[in-house]
Amino acid sequence: MTTTLGIIGTGNIFPAYLRNILRAQRSGKLRLVGVADGDMAAAERRAAEFGIVAMTVDELLASEAQVILNLTPPLAHHAIGMKVLGAGKHLFSEKPMAATFAQGLELVETARKAGLRLGCAPDTFLGAGAQTVRALLDAGTIGPVRHGYGFFMNHGPDHWHPNPAFFYQPGAGPLFDVGVYHLTHLVNHFGPVQAVRAIAHKTHAVRTIPLGERAGQKLPVDVATHVIAHLDFASGPQIVLTSSFDVWKHDHEPFEFYGDDGTLLGPDPNKFGGKVRWNVQTGDWQRATDKRPYHANARGLGLVDMIRAISEQRPHRCSAELALHVLEVMESTLKAADQGGAVTLSTTCDRPAPLDTKLF
Ligand SMILES: NC(=O)c1ccc[n+]([C@@H]2O[C@H](COP(=O)([O-])OP(=O)(O)OC[C@H]3O[C@@H](n4cnc5c(N)ncnc54)[C@H](O)[C@@H]3O)[C@@H](O)[C@H]2O)c1
Missing domain, CATH: 3.30.360.10 (Dihydrodipicolinate Reductase; domain 2)
Structure with a gap:
């Protein structure tokens, strides 16, 4: 089964994720559909740099992407996250899950009611x-x-x-x-x-x-x-x-x-x-x-674990409960x-x- 992925936020941390997502894509288990940013020019620059597709946020949320990775700054995590879940897509967010506990709780409750996965960085504890x-x-x-x-x-x-x-x-x-x-x-x-x-x-x-x-x-x-x-x-x-x-x-x-x-x-x-x-x-x-895997940059590991967990019907490690706590x-x-x-x-x-x- 191939899971389709989209990314919102193409700023400073984006390349660290993208390199690993492109690596993970070789397994055939996931496929990057497109990337979006509130600043369309920023998304287009990254698309040209990595040979991928730039979209508006609304286009990405209407696309075939099943999972969205949210790489926007912390104050945008809740609003973008609610939009992603509202579009019926699984969400993996950069940290912190939201700027306040009340916002985090709303994301967790919304995902739970919709039967959607919610995962959150950091994933470095998997290293x-x-x-x-x-x-x-x-x-x-x-x-x-x-x-x-x-x-x-x-x-x-x-x-x-x-x-x-x-x-x-x-x-x-x-x-x-x-x-x-x-x-x-x-x-x-x-x-x-x-x-x-x-x-x-x-x-x-x-x-x-x-x-x-x-x-x-x-x-x-x-x-x-x-x-x-x-x-x-x-x-x-x-x-x-x-x-x-x-x-x-x-x-x-x-x-x-x-x-x-x-x-x-x-x-x-x-x-x-x-x-x-x-x-x-x-x-x-x-x-x-x-000897254990993942000694160097493996950002995206928690996202890949969540994508695998969906098809394997098991809990993902960078869980909503962990991030909310x-x-x-x-x-x-x-x-x-x-x-x-x-x-x-x-x-x-x-x-x-x-x-x-x-x-x-
Ligand atoms: N920079 C790092 O080294 C680093 C490392 C680990 C984690 N993070 C986390 O990654 C996230 C992003 O950090 P960054 O350094 O890449 O930030 P950044 O400011 O460099 O990039 C954020 C991008 O999100 C876009 N954006 C902002 N608000 C938006 C919105 N409402 N809708 C759509 N796009 C929007 C901006 O245009 C920008 O391109 C943060 O949560 C941060 O804590 C960053």
């Missing part, structure tokens, strides 16, 4: 790095994990993104834009969060783009840019996650997990591969050497920082099934 971490944790290598840290800290996207304004608007910021990777990996490893406490600061009210075509442009900051969340996982671990756009350099591991029998260090969850190390009690560091954790983090004390989560989710086979 070799996170799958190795999870296998080691599940095997009890460091015993029950009690505590740990996650760190995402840099100086924001002003240095590399061609149009970084959206990163300082609701739906983005360091927590919703990158902390979402750490949270998704943590839920994959330990299951759902039951409560969160937090501190959040908007360190600067305005940012200035330092280089490129927009150098000197002032960006209003409407989000917290340094966020520290204390995450209480229902299965036991207490993890502190720091997400920041205010730090020039640091020397922390992306993840450190402390168990009864040892310590495990995990790689950058914004990437698919990376070094995994652990030790037992006073023993030396050991490095994982097992992570969205609620992020919103609750900001709420906890605002009001003080702990915020209890209303959602839960299953840990996604491990991935040990190649999907493309």
Whole structure:
């Protein structure tokens, strides 16, 4: 069975997806019908670059595409997502699922009532790095994990993104834009969060783009840019996650997990591969050497898994429940920082099934 696919949003992240979708297309299990963007000229440029078909959003939604990949910025995710589901098509969205939990919930409920699949990035937890971490944790290598840290800290996207304004608007910021990777990996490893406490600061009210075509442009900051969340996982671990756009350099591991029998260090969850190390009690560091697929850019893996899951009639790994739970954790983090004390989560989710086979 061949599933037909369309893409809305042909900006900065588009080529990373497209290369893998074209690779996956060779299996014959999916076929790209066309790409669309609110800016038709942008869609046409990408169509010429990759030898694919550009359409308007309405043309794509009226086309034979059965699944739509939404690569628009966060504030557009809900409106585009509702249109896609309204057109009777399965939806896979870039992260976060929506800018607010209420919008995410509406997407999930709409998809469920319509009998449509809803999947969401990030899919990096399906890569070799996170799958190795999870296998080691599940095997009890460091015993029950009690505590740990996650760190995402840099100086924001002003240095590399061609149009970084959206990163300082609701739906983005360091927590919703990158902390979402750490949270998704943590839920994959330990299951759902039951409560969160937090501190959040908007360190600067305005940012200035330092280089490129927009150098000197002032960006209003409407989000917290340094966020520290204390995450209480229902299965036991207490993890502190720091997400920041205010730090020039640091020397922390992306993840450190402390168990009864040892310590495990995990790689950058914004990437698919990376070094995994652990030790037992006073023993030396050991490095994982097992061979797993997807060490480098495999963006689109979660989408391909969802497409395969439709024909195989099984749950897909980047599930709506997982993404909605992570969205609620992020919103609750900001709420906890605002009001003080702990915020209890209303959602839960299953840990996604491990991935040990190649999907493309
Ligand atoms: N850039 C990255 O490195 C990166 C990495 C991982 C994930 N993401 C995620 O991918 C998504 C897109 O990011 P990006 O960096 O490609 O953004 P971008 O601004 O470069 O591109 C977004 C595209 O969407 C189009 N668009 C905006 N609103 C639209 C609407 N309502 N209807 C149709 N088209 C619309 C814009 O014209 C633009 O071409 C975001 O959710 C982001 O978090 C980006």
